Structure formats: C-alpha cells, structure tokens
Amino acid sequence: MALYVMKFGGSSVGDTERMQRVARRVVEKQEEGNQVMVVVSAMGDTTDDLIDQAKLLSKEPPSREMDMLMTTGEQISIALLSIAIQELGAKAVSYTGWQAGFRTEAVHGKARITDIRPDKVLKSLQEGNIVIVAGFQGMTEDGEITTFGRGGSDTTAVALAAATSADYCEIYTDVDGVYSTDPRIVKNARKLNEISYDEMLELANLGAAVLHPRAVEYAKHNQVRLIVRSSFNHNEGTVVKEEANMEQGVVVSGIAYDKNVARISILGVSHVPGVLAKVFGSLAAEKIDVDIIVQSGVQSGKADFSFTVALSDREKALKVLEGIHAELPYDEVTSEDGLVKVSIVGAGMVSHPGVAAQMFDVISKLGVNIKMVSTSEIKVSCVIDGAQLSEVVQALHTAYGLDTENQAFVGGPKDRR
Amino acid sequence: MALYVMKFGGSSVGDTERMQRVARRVVEKQEEGNQVMVVVSAMGDTTDDLIDQAKLLSKEPPSREMDMLMTTGEQISIALLSIAIQELGAKAVSYTGWQAGFRTEAVHGKARITDIRPDKVLKSLQEGNIVIVAGFQGMTEDGEITTFGRGGSDTTAVALAAATSADYCEIYTDVDGVYSTDPRIVKNARKLNEISYDEMLELANLGAAVLHPRAVEYAKHNQVRLIVRSSFNHNEGTVVKEEANMEQGVVVSGIAYDKNVARISILGVSHVPGVLAKVFGSLAAEKIDVDIIVQSGVQSGKADFSFTVALSDREKALKVLEGIHAELPYDEVTSEDGLVKVSIVGAGMVSHPGVAAQMFDVISKLGVNIKMVSTSEIKVSCVIDGAQLSEVVQALHTAYGLDTENQAFVGGPKDRR
Numbered sequence: 001m002a003l004y005v006m007k008f009g010g011s012s013v014g015d016t017e018r019m020q021r022v023a024r025r026v027v028e029k030q031e032e033g034n035q036v037m038v039v040v041s042a043m044g045d046t047t048d049d050l051i052d053q054a055k056l057l058s059k060e061p062p063s064r065e066m067d068m069l070m071t072t073g074e075q076i077s078i079a080l081l082s083i084a085i086q087e088l089g090a091k092a093v094s095y096t097g098w099q100a101g102f103r104t105e106a107v108h109g110k111a112r113i114t115d116i117r118p119d120k121v122l123k124s125l126q127e128g129n130i131v132i133v134a135g136f137q138g139m140t141e142d143g144e145i146t147t148f149g150r151g152g153s154d155t156t157a158v159a160l161a162a163a164t165s166a167d168y169c170e171i172y173t174d175v176d177g178v179y180s181t182d183p184r185i186v187k188n189a190r191k192l193n194e195i196s197y198d199e200m201l202e203l204a205n206l207g208a209a210v211l212h213p214r215a216v217e218y219a220k221h222n223q224v225r226l227i228v229r230s231s232f233n234h235n236e237g238t239v240v241k242e243e244a245n246m247e248q249g250v251v252v253s254g255i256a257y258d259k260n261v262a263r264i265s266i267l268g269v270s271h272v273p274g275v276l277a278k279v280f281g282s283l284a285a286e287k288i289d290v291d292i293i294v295q296s297g298v299q300s301g302k303a304d305f306s307f308t309v310a311l312s313d314r315e316k317a318l319k320v321l322e323g324i325h326a327e328l329p330y331d332e333v334t335s336e337d338g339l340v341k342v343s344i345v346g347a348g349m350v351s352h353p354g355v356a357a358q359m360f361d362v363i364s365k366l367g368v369n370i371k372m373v374s375t376s377e378i379k380v381s382c383v384i385d386g387a388q389l390s391e392v393v394q395a396l397h398t399a400y401g402l403d404t405e406n407q408a409f410v411g412g413p414k415d416r417r
Numbered sequence: 418m419a420l421y422v423m424k425f426g427g428s429s430v431g432d433t434e435r436m437q438r439v440a441r442r443v444v445e446k447q448e449e450g451n452q453v454m455v456v457v458s459a460m461g462d463t464t465d466d467l468i469d470q471a472k473l474l475s476k477e478p479p480s481r482e483m484d485m486l487m488t489t490g491e492q493i494s495i496a497l498l499s500i501a502i503q504e505l506g507a508k509a510v511s512y513t514g515w516q517a518g519f520r521t522e523a524v525h526g527k528a529r530i531t532d533i534r535p536d537k538v539l540k541s542l543q544e545g546n547i548v549i550v551a552g553f554q555g556m557t558e559d560g561e562i563t564t565f566g567r568g569g570s571d572t573t574a575v576a577l578a579a580a581t582s583a584d585y586c587e588i589y590t591d592v593d594g595v596y597s598t599d600p601r602i603v604k605n606a607r608k609l610n611e612i613s614y615d616e617m618l619e620l621a622n623l624g625a626a627v628l629h630p631r632a633v634e635y636a637k638h639n640q641v642r643l644i645v646r647s648s649f650n651h652n653e654g655t656v657v658k659e660e661a662n663m664e665q666g667v668v669v670s671g672i673a674y675d676k677n678v679a680r681i682s683i684l685g686v687s688h689v690p691g692v693l694a695k696v697f698g699s700l701a702a703e704k705i706d707v708d709i710i711v712q713s714g715v716q717s718g719k720a721d722f723s724f725t726v727a728l729s730d731r732e733k734a735l736k737v738l739e740g741i742h743a744e745l746p747y748d749e750v751t752s753e754d755g756l757v758k759v760s761i762v763g764a765g766m767v768s769h770p771g772v773a774a775q776m777f778d779v780i781s782k783l784g785v786n787i788k789m790v791s792t793s794e795i796k797v798s799c800v801i802d803g804a805q806l807s808e809v810v811q812a813l814h815t816a817y818g819l820d821t822e823n824q825a826f827v828g829g830p831k832d833r834r
Contacts, residue, residue: 076486
C-alpha cells in the first residue's frame with residue numbers, strides 16, 4: 001500500500017463534469033489499494049473573479065483581506081470535490097489549509113510554510129478516508145489566514161507529501177509530462193521519462209505551466225518524488241527526482257525559451273567603481289528583475305553595459321535610468337525588443353565540455369546573430385532575434401539528439417502557457 | 418463611548434455599491450465615538466448559487482461538506498467589507514466565525530453555539546479597529562467548520578453582543594423597524610418604537626423578514642438590547658427589550674397573519690384513548706408541524722378533529738392519515754385551503770380581559786366566519802377565510818388603536834417576505 005498525494009489545478013476542476021472526472025480518478029487510485037490525499041486549486045476563473053470584485057472596491061486592497069478573500073476559492077473546490085467523491089461511494093473529508101495543519105510565517109500573499117502538523121490528516125487517512133486539502137493556503141501561529149503566492153497549490157502538494165512521508169506526489173496537468181521543448185514549436189518534442197530537480201528548476205520557463213519552481217525547490221530539499229502527468233489519460237508522466245537515471249548519451253535534457261525579454265544598453269558610462277551597484281541597485285529598488293548582464297570593453301574610461309529585463313518592465317526600467325542620469329553620467333540609453341532567450345539545460349553538461357560551443361555553432365550556422373550569452377553549470381542561454389526562434393529551437397533539438405519519431409502528444413499544447 | 422454590533426443581511430451587501438454604503442454607515446458609527454463590530458451575511462444570491470453547485474454533484478450532499486462550502490459566502494463578504502471600510506481610511510479587520518471564537522456543538526447545518534471566546538475580537542477593538550465577523554458560522558472543539566442554519570447571522574450578531582457585553586445590537590434591514598402589521602395590507606400601519614422579546618417572538622411571522630425567532634430567544638436569554646432599523650435611512654428603529662415601556666393604553670402591539678395554512682378535519686373518529694397521540698405522533702414522525710388543534714363534540718362515541726398544517730404539508734399530511742386508516746377507524750378526512758390565520762399580539766393582554774372577545778366581535782361584524790381559535794397569554798389567533806384578510810386586519814388594526822396618520826414608510830414592503 002503506497003501513500004499518494006494527487007494535485008489537480010484549477011482547470012482540472014473548472015466545472016461539474018471535470019470535478020466528477022477528478023473524483024473518479026481519485027477513487028480509482030484508492031481502489032488500486034493506495035492511501036490517497038488530494039490537493040486542489042480554486043475552480044477555473046474563481047480566483048480572478050474574486051480579485052476583480054476586490055479591485056472594484058480598492059485599487060490596492062490590503063493583502064490580509066485578499067488572503068481572506070482568495071482562500072475561499074480553494075475552500076469551495078475541496079467541498080465540491082469531497083461531495084463528488086462521496087457520491088461515488090468512497091469516504092472523503094475535506095480540510096482547509098489551517099485544518100490540515102499548514103503553519104506559515106506572518107506574511108500575507110506570499111507566506112512561506114514554517115511547519116506542517118499533519119495529525120488530523122493522518123488520522124483521517126487511517127480511518128479510510130480520501131483526504132482533500134485546499135491548496136495555496138495556511139495559517140500563522142496567531143490564527144491569521146495566509147496564502148503562498150503563485151504556484152502555491154504545487155507547494156501545498158509537495159509539502160504535504162514531505163510531511164506525511166508520502167511515496168509519490170503526482171502533479172496532474174493538461175499535458176503528458178515535462179517535454180524536451182515546447183511541442184508547439186518542435187513537432188517531435190519528446191516527453192521526458194525522468195528529469196533531475198536541478199534541470200527541472202532550469203526548465204522552469206518551459207515547465208512553468210506544469211510545475212512551479214518553488215515547489216521543485218521544496219521537493220528537492222525534502223527529496224519528494226514528483227510525477228508530472230496528464231489528468232486526461234493514464235500515460236506515464238515525467239518523474240522528477242534527485243539524480244535522474246540519465247538516458248544514455250543525453251547531455252542536454254531540454255530546450256527552453258523566453259519571449260518576455262527586452263535588452264537595455266547604457267552606452268558611454270564613466271567607468272568608476274560603484275557604477276554597477278548604482279544601476280542595478282536602483283532597478284532592484286523598483287523591483288525590476290535583471291537577468292543577463294554583459295559589460296563590453298572599456299574605451300577612454302567609458303564602458304557600455306547591456307542587460308535584459310522582462311519586456312513588461314522595459315518602460316519602467318528606462319524611467320529609472322533617466323532618473324539617475326544626474327548621478328550617473330552616460331552618453332545614451334537604448335533598448336530593444338523582439339528578442340528571445342533560448343536555453344539548453346542538462347545535468348550532463350558538467351562532464352561534457354564543448355556543449356556551449358556546439359550551441360553557438362548551431363545558431364551561427366543558421367545565420368542568426370547571438371546578442372548576449374549567459375551560462376550556469378547546467379545551462380547555456382543565448383539572446384537572439386525572436387523572428388528565428390522556431391528554426392533555432394528545432395535545430396538545437398536535433399543537434400542534441402532530442403528528436404523522437406513516435407511522439408504521442410496528448411492534451412492541449414495551447415494550454416502550456 | 419458605546420459598543421455596538423451592527424448586523425447587515427445579504428441584500429444589504431448584494432453588490433459593490435451596497436457594500437460601499439454599508440462601509441460608510443459603519444465608519445460613521447465609529448466616527449460618532451463608538452466601538453463597532455459588524456456581522457455580515459453572504460452577498461445576495463451567493464448561498465443559493467453554492468447550493469446549486471453542490472446539487473449538481475449530489476442530490477443529498479453531506480452536511481459537513483455543505484458547511485465547508487457555504488461558509489465561504491460569508492468569508493467573501495467580510496473580506497470585501499473590510500476592504501471597502503479601509504478604503505474610507507478607517508482601520509478594519511475581518512474574522513471568520515472560528516477566528517472570532519464561535520464554538521459550537523458538533524452538528525452540521527444547524528449547530529448551536531456552545532461558547533464564544535471573544536479575546537481576539539476585543540483586542541482588535543482596543544487597537545481601534547472596526548471588527549467584522551462572518552455570520553452564520555462557527556467551529557467545533559475538534560476544529561470542524563459548522564453553520565447555524567436559518568437566521569444564523571442574526572444569532573451571530575446577538576451572541577457576539579452578549580459575549581462582548583455590547584451596549585446595542587442593531588439589526589439592519591430593508592424596512593424601518595417592526596410594524597404593527599403588514600404595511601402592504603394596512604396603509605397606516607405604525608412602526609413600533611418598542612416591543613418586548615415575547616411579543617417579538619409571537620410576531621415572528623410578521624417579523625420573520627426582519628428578525629429570526631432564534632435570535633430573539635437568544636437576545637431574551639442574554640438580555641441583549643436589540644434594535645431593528647433600516648439600512649437605507651437614519652430613522653430610529655424598533656427597540657426589542659425585556660419590558661417595553663408600553664405606550665399608554667396599548668394592549669395589542671401588532672397584528673400578524675399567516676397565509677401558509679391548510680385545515681384538515683378527521684370526521685367520525687372512534688373516541689378511544691390514544692387517538693390524538695396516534696394521529697399527531699404519525700404526523701410528527703413525518704416532520705409535519707401541526708399548529709392549531711380543535712376537537713368538536715362527541716356523538717355516539719365518535720368525535721371530529723380539525724387541525725392546521727402548513728399549506729405545503731397538506732398533501733403529505735393527507736397521505737399520513739390515509740396510511741393509518743387501518744389502525745384508526747374514521748368516517749372521512751376533509752381538507753380546506755384558501756384560509757388565513759390572523760393573530761393579535763400584545764403583552765398588555767394579560768391584564769386586560771375581553772381582548773379576545775373584542776377580536777371575535779370585530780371579525781363577526783364584518784360577516785366573517787371564524788373557523789378555528791387558539792390563544793396564548795399574549796396572543797389570540799383566528800383562522801378565517803383568506804378572501805377577507807385585508808378587511809379583517811384593517812378593522813382589527815383600527816379597533817385596537819394602532820392606526821397612525823403620519824406614517825412615513827420607507828424601504829420596500831415588497832421585500833418583507
């Protein structure tokens with residue numbers, strides 16, 4: 001008898017019919033002889049609808065009350081799922097985050113879990129119940145309701161699995177698992193059977209729709225065996241674990257890309273100490289995340305810098321640089337959009353030199369100009385012109401031996417936002 | 418500085434604009450130098466919508482999960498009201514039933530309050546907050562979420578007032594207060610300035626829309642000073658308290674009626690011991706409430722019985738009687754609808770003999786036949802033909818000196834269902 005956590009997102013329980021399908025799936029798992037805990041998100045657009053209602057009353061509603069408001073979404077889901085499961089003749093009990101023992105720090109909107117006291121959940125399991133827990137929510141020691149922020153339900157599932165020493169934590173989604181790259185771009189993208197926590201983290205962009213990075217970190221820290229799989233079929237999904245039994249010869253596991261990229265260049269900056277701190281400190285103060293940073297050669301005491309920010313932050317970043325012009329003399333600031341960041345990810349890279357060189361070679365042979373480069377132990381990223389994205393990803397996919405002939409892609413790639 | 422509980426029902430917070438109006442009203446009360454607690458129900462149709470969702474999944478959804486589901490309605494209300502109040506610049510904190518310290522017995526759907534631990538609420542008040550509490554809900558000692566059943570938010574308000582020794586518990590509604598009778602029938606119905614708990618209980622039918630009997634009982638038991646008033650204007654409402662300072666000469670305080678009445682007669686029943694127990698025991702077993710019971714004269718060992726039930730229970734009651742015919746020989750069962758029960762209510766009745774006689778006189782002078790009569794210490798009820806309801810109520814209203822000339826009826830009598 002194995003102990004499972006099964007997590008279903010908002011789209012999996014978006015209406016009555018889907019709720020019933022999830023109920024059948026869960027009961028089936030129990031009937032196979034397992035103990036089952038289910039973590040569920042708010043139904044479909046519920047969370048957005050609640051936010052809209054709050055915004056009608058205040059432009060910046062206080063975060064404590066937003067937590068109070070939004071946690072009702074998951075509470076509705078757990079109650080309805082429990083009703084659907086009991087209708088099938090199985091025993092089920094639903095618990096809010098605070099009832100399931102999720103204790104968090106006293107921060108609203110993005111609280112971290114400090115402790116889980118799963119006594120109630122474990123007792124309920126022993127009594128033969130399917131235990132349903134509301135994702136995304138917990139309670140402070142003072143009895144205040146908190147939420148975990150984006151990807152919160154994934155985190156609930158992983159944390160619950162860790163706290164109850166569950167054998168598996170299955171994340172159900174609308175695709176078959178984690179793919180070697182985006183199947184919308186590369187037709188013969190391959191579903192990965194296994195992937196390591198670190199690779200999964202690097203593939204966050206590719207995998208964001210299936211697994212939140214924070215949940216992956218939590219899983220890695222607690223060695224929770226994650227499985228990403230489809231709620232629409234019974235295909236085996238992708239197992240995420242510490243050391244994936246690397247498929248032979250596979251150096252690169254996946255290829256990710258990010259279209260939400262803008263490049264900003266500051267030209268002719270006086271090359272004095274503290275310049276970088278000034279620029280990036282000012283951006284950080286405005287909560288603008290900077291990704292790749294490149295400094296080009298120094299000429300007559302002046303230097304050029306380039307960095308990338310999210311496309312949506314471009315205007316804000318340009319204003320920040322304008323604002324510090326008096327303290328930081330520079331000749332000119334330019335910016336560029338229409339770019340894309342392409343990354344190859346693979347734990348095998350560490351022991352295989354030349355992987356980055358091969359990437360540059362593949363890209364340049366397509367006549368594509370590499371504008372910026374960044375590397376980590378298991379990742380190489382290149383910023384290129386967005387117009388040639390498909391060609392580049394396809395060529396890299398082939399070059400690193402990721403193409404598969406018999407790809408059975410099930411579920412909606414359109415939903416993999 | 419006085420301590421107030423202000424209770425607003427679902428229609429008072431039915432949309433954004435109404436929510437904002439309630440927020441202004443609450444802040445105004447605080448600005449007048451008072452400490453304020455607010456109890457609020459689920460917005461408009463929220464509760465019904467949630468029930469509909471559950472019914473799509475199960476004909477008889479388990480009551481534990483229905484409590485889990487329905488309590489989200491009030492949780493949404495308290496969060497939004499807190500946001501609206503804070504938007505006006507006041508300090509506010511919302512609490513669910515369990516956070517506010519409402520402990521109940523372990524019964525779902527209609528739990529009774531066993532204990533209130535208002536420490537958190539009181540501390541929050543001392544910090545200058547307007548405290549907002551979700552109506553209708555509590556928690557068992559085991560941390561299970563429960564609801565109070567119909568009229569639950571009124572009960573929350575009264576119980577909160579009792580537990581915090583509040584000076585006033587104001588029930589805001591869509592009419593100006595408790596009326597001497599239904600203003601839809603009697604144009605010059607009078608708003609009562611004061612009424613006793615006992616009278617209010619008897620007027621439940623008339624006052625059901627403004628105050629739930631259970632809350633009145635709780636208020637009487639704990640001597641909570643209740644005020645029923647309009648959320649649409651600042652008119653003084655009706656004060657409900659132990660011994661109302663009776664307006665001079667007023668013997669009858671109000672006239673209520675009930676159209677939901679059917680009369681059932683069992684003719685020619687063998688007059689042996691245990692007959693009444695058999696009939697009414699069988700009806701009770703089917704959860705049919707019987708109101709007035711009349712037994713007419715015995716002839717040759719046979720008797721006739723008549724009793725009233727809710728119109729909606731008539732068919733069910735007739736089936737019950739058919740079912741016991743074998744054990745209980747009778748000649749015939751007849752039933753009659755189109756009836757109405759008219760009641761005069763007044764604490765002053767006890768010391769004024771002849772009040773009932775006056776009622777019979779008024780009714781008979783209109784040529785209306787009285788079909789059944791029932792009396793209590795502070796009430797006389799007559800069952801008459803429904804066609805003459807208006808005439809009878811108007812005549813009684815005048816006869817007992819309840820008419821007023823300058824009636825300013827504000828708010829929608831159409832909503833006083």
